[in-house]
Amino acid sequence: MNEKENAPIRIVLAKLGLDGHDRGLKVVARMLRDAGMEVVYLGLRQTTEMVVSAVEQEDADAVGISMHNAGHLTLAPRIVKALDDAGLNVPVIVGGIVPEGDLDAMTESGVAGVLGPGASAEDVAKCVREAVATRGE
Amino acid sequence: MANENSTVISLVENASKGDRRSVSRLLTLVERGGISAEEVAEATHKLAGKSHVIGITGAPGAGKSTLTASLAKDLATSEYKPAVLAVDPSSPLTGGAILGDRVRMEEASEAGAFIRSMATRGHAGGLALAVPGMVRVFDAFGFNPIIIETVGVGQVEVDVASAADTVVVVVTSGWGDAVQANKAGLLEIADLFVVNKADRPGASDARRDLELMIDLSQVTGQMSRRPEIVMTTATEGEGFDEFKKAIFEHKEFLFEGEQISVRRSNRWKAEVSSRLDYLLSEVAKKSMEDLEEKEGSSPGLIAREMAKNILKKDEFR
Ligand SMILES: Nc1nc2c(ncn2[C@@H]2O[C@H](COP(=O)(O)OP(=O)(O)O)[C@@H](O)[C@H]2O)c(=O)[nH]1
Ligand SMILES: [Mg+2]
Numbered sequence: 038m039n040e041k042e043n044a045p046i047r048i049v050l051a052k053l054g055l056d057g058h059d060r061g062l063k064v065v066a067r068m069l070r071d072a073g074m075e076v077v078y079l080g081l082r083q084t085t086e087m088v089v090s091a092v093e094q095e096d097a098d099a100v101g102i103s104m105h106n107a108g109h110l111t112l113a114p115r116i117v118k119a120l121d122d123a124g125l126n127v128p129v130i131v132g133g134i135v136p137e138g139d140l141d142a143m144t145e146s147g148v149a150g151v152l153g154p155g156a157s158a159e160d161v162a163k164c165v166r167e168a169v170a171t172r173g174e
Numbered sequence: 175m176a177n178e179n180s181t182v183i184s185l186v187e188n189a190s191k192g193d194r195r196s197v198s199r200l201l202t203l204v205e206r207g208g209i210s211a212e213e214v215a216e217a218t219h220k221l222a223g224k225s226h227v228i229g230i231t232g233a234p235g236a237g238k239s240t241l242t243a244s245l246a247k248d249l250a251t252s253e254y255k256p257a258v259l260a261v262d263p264s265s266p267l268t269g270g271a272i273l274g275d276r277v278r279m280e281e282a283s284e285a286g287a288f289i290r291s292m293a294t295r296g297h298a299g300g301l302a303l304a305v306p307g308m309v310r311v312f313d314a315f316g317f318n319p320i321i322i323e324t325v326g327v328g329q330v331e332v333d334v335a336s337a338a339d340t341v342v343v344v345v346t347s348g349w350g351d352a353v354q355a356n357k358a359g360l361l362e363i364a365d366l367f368v369v370n371k372a373d374r375p376g377a378s379d380a381r382r383d384l385e386l387m388i389d390l391s392q393v394t395g396q397m398s399r400r401p402e403i404v405m406t407t408a409t410e411g412e413g414f415d416e417f418k419k420a421i422f423e424h425k426e427f428l429f430e431g432e433q434i435s436v437r438r439s440n441r442w443k444a445e446v447s448s449r450l451d452y453l454l455s456e457v458a459k460k461s462m463e464d465l466e467e468k469e470g471s472s473p474g475l476i477a478r479e480m481a482k483n484i485l486k487k488d489e490f491r
Contacts, residue, residue, distance in 0.1 A: 044205075044206050045269060045270060045271075045293075045295070066272050067272070069270065070265060070268065070270035070271060070272050071265075071268050071270060072268070072270060073268045073269045073270045074270050075264075075270060075271045075273060075291075075293050076270070076271065076272045076273060077273045077276060077291050078272055078273060078274045078276065078277060079276055079277065079280075080274075080277045086284075087280060087283070087284070090283055091276060091283075091289075093194055093195050093198055094194065094198055094283070094288055094289055094290055095198070095276075095290060095291060096198040096199060096201065096202045123195075124195065125195070
């Protein structure tokens with residue numbers, strides 16, 4: 038049972054902020070499960086602290102956060118920093134509507150990947166896999 | 175990773191100082207199996223044995239996570255340091271899983287409970303090996319009680335829950351649920367029944383069904399004690415005090431006599447047995463790879479010859 042090499046990727050999936058429903062997040066969860074990953078699903082209205090303690094206790098390999106409105110420029114960097122401060126070296130992938138002009142700022146703040154609403158199941162799985170592989174080096 | 179063994183040693187050291195990240199890493203090593211899992215097992219074995227282990231099982235949707243969350247939150251708010259291991263099935267097709275129990279355990283986590291989700295990862299033997307090892311990690315670093323939530327459908331899941339000190343079987347209001355639980359083999363393992371969703375019609379029917387089945391099969395739990403039945407509406411906190419009280423009464427019952435040592439010795443034997451099964455099946459699998467078809471020879475004869483060869487080997491490290 039030495040399955041170290043092929044242990045599934047574990048990803049924490051959460052939606053930040055007070056708004057919205059979880060339909061989109063559930064679709065992404067299913068995409069990742071179907072790509073062979075273990076999704077620790079946190080659901081709606083998560084705070085930075087909740088995401089950090091989930092990553093710590095679940096020993097997750099990656100974090101996927103979804104957000105509405107213009108939260109990405111403040112919320113995403115905050116999560117990246119909080120994980121860093123906690124000594125958790127995991128890539129953060131952001132899903133949602135991020136304007137083209139903000140992409141550089143996102144990358145600069147340490148976000149490992151951005152997925153728009155049109156991303157296919159393949160795009161989503163590939164983005165997570167690459168982010169985890171890069172981080173693991 | 176440079177040196178697995180030194181990794182385990184330093185993780186154990188840090189975990190002893192209360193570092194939760196190290197506890198989490200150790201859980202992962204056990205879950206993945208292999209040599210480092212063995213090392214973690216050896217390092218934690220001598221530290222463990224103090225915690226009360228509670229298994230909560232029942233059909234999907236019965237309310238196990240809601241009950242587990244209330245219990246963990248309540249205990250974390252008082253003098254306890256609870257941990258939860260929430261097991262959910264992996265998809266047999268893709269090997270992936272959606273682990274959703276944490277959604278209900280937010281407040282418990284905020285109150286200080288350590289919540290860990292876990293997928294069954296296909297091979298049934300893996301769960302039987304990993305869960306006792308993960309419980310031991312929690313135990314070794316002072317988590318108490320340790321609550322295991324599993325879906326009571328697969329045999330392994332039922333076995334895993336039944337290896338707890340106190341086994342709680344959750345059924346819901348209405349006709350038939352208790353009968354299903356009986357069919358799934360949950361009746362024999364229960365120390366305590368919860369009839370949840372008592373806000374719905376049929377709670378007293380479910381209770382009566384359970385009483386009847388307990389009478390008929392003279393099921394008295396794994397020990398000489400008739401399982402108690404409590405009614406709850408987990409979402410409202412209704413019946414929670416009775417639920418908690420029943421768990422602690424069972425714990426007292428275990429610890430005041432020699433029941434606890436009987437139960438733990440059974441658990442120890444069960445773990446040795448699943449480890450032995452695992453080792454033997456791995457070697458068997460390996461020797462099957464070299465098997466060439468010998469036309470006309472009896473399968474039984476060939477298998478006995480192979481077993482003889484296997485037993486001569488000394489490759490169990
Ligand atoms: N009406 C009612 N619903 C409940 C009760 N307990 C849990 N639920 C709901 O039942 C669903 C499944 O609960 P959950 O705890 O996740 O069940 P599990 O699959 O056994 O872990 C959730 O939607 C809960 O809100 C209850 O006592 N009454
Ligand atoms: Mg559950």
